[in-house]
Amino acid sequence: MILINLLPHREAARKRRKEAFQVTMVMAAVLGALIAGAVYMWYQNRIESQQERNAFLQREIKTLEDQIKEIASIEDEIAALRARQKAVEDLQADRNLPVYLLKELAAQLPDGIYVTGMKQTNQVVELQGMAQSNERVSELLRNLSGNTPWFAKPELLEIVAANATLSPKDVRRVASFKMRFQLMRSSDLKKDAESQDKAGTAQIKKGAANGK
Structure with a gap:
């Protein structure tokens, strides 16, 4: 006996394939959504973690800025204290400067020169003054430059011919001059002496090294 299947088997097979494809697509969509959700959650956790680290760093930076401001304030106070200390030390050292000024100036004035005025501004x-000749003024400049450590950087500002009246019948031609120089402090002299000692020591060591 021959059996003949009269049902539309091709349509049924096509329907099964279509249903399988739809199931596969749904499962793929669900799997894709799960993967996308997992990736989103992972990135979200990373972002939140980074934001927490950023907030922590901001708090630490703020703390460091406050500490830096405090340190800067302390440094300013230290600098102000040092400035006041130096001012007190300078005043202490400058008490005897007028004595040194007058003593050294009297010692360095050549014959034929007399002082008519003197003004001190800081150092x-x-x-x-008046001088018998320009040569006397030049001699005074040399004396101030090389004969005493208390004076430095002498500079002639002006020299002109003038008349000096010694008596009604005695009028002489003189040189009227104006100059300035720097008065050294004791602390400056001490620093210069220390620098010269160091330079001399270095020169001796260099000579000894060359001798070897």
């Missing part, structure tokens, strides 16, 4: 002394 700069401006001197006015």
Whole structure:
């Protein structure tokens, strides 16, 4: 006996394939959504973790900025204290400067020169006087420059011919001059002496090394 299947088997097979394809697509969509959700959650956790680290760093930076401001304030106070200390030390050291000024100036004035005026501004002394000749003024400049450590950087500001009246019948031609120089402090002299000692020591060591 021959059996003949009269049902539309091709349509049924096509329907089964279509249903399987739809199931596969749904499962793929669900799997894709799960993967996308997992990736989103992972990135979200990373973002939240980074934000927490950023907030922590911001708090630490704020703390460091406060500490830096405090340190800067302390440094300013230290600098102000040092400035006041130096001012007190300078005043202490400058008490005897007028004595040194007058003593050294009297020692360095050549014969034939007399002082008519003197003004001191800080460490700069401006001197006015009369001299028998220009050579006397040049000698005074040399003396101030090389004969005493208390004076430095002498500079001639002005020299002009003038008349000096010694008596009604005795009028002489003289040189009226104006100069300035720097009056050194004891601390400056001490620093210069220390620098010269160091330079001399270095020179001796260099000579000894060359001798070897």
